[in-house]
Amino acid sequence: MIVCVCNNVSDKAIRKAVEQSGVRTYIQLQRTTQTGTCCGKCTSCAKQVLKESVDAY
Ligand code: FES
Structure with a gap:
């Protein structure tokens, strides 16, 4: 599902950011x-x- 419509960011993209880019905080996201x-x-x-x-994770 799309979480952020303005920037076309999906829940999958957020999971990927956590798993592959080391994102842990909202600012980092x-x-x-x-x-x-x-x-x-x-x-x-x-x-x-x-x-x-x-x-x-
Ligand atoms: Fe507008 Fe995310 S839906 S900033």
Whole structure:
């Protein structure tokens, strides 16, 4: 599913950022994927997907 519509970032892309790019924090996710850097409406969903991805890694 697409998490960040503005920047076309999927939950899969967030998992990949955690597994392959060492992303662990929301700031790192923003820098790596641009998630949440436009309208910001995806912030809470993106943080949840990030947490689940880090916990599962
Ligand atoms: Fe993510 Fe707009 S939907 S910044």
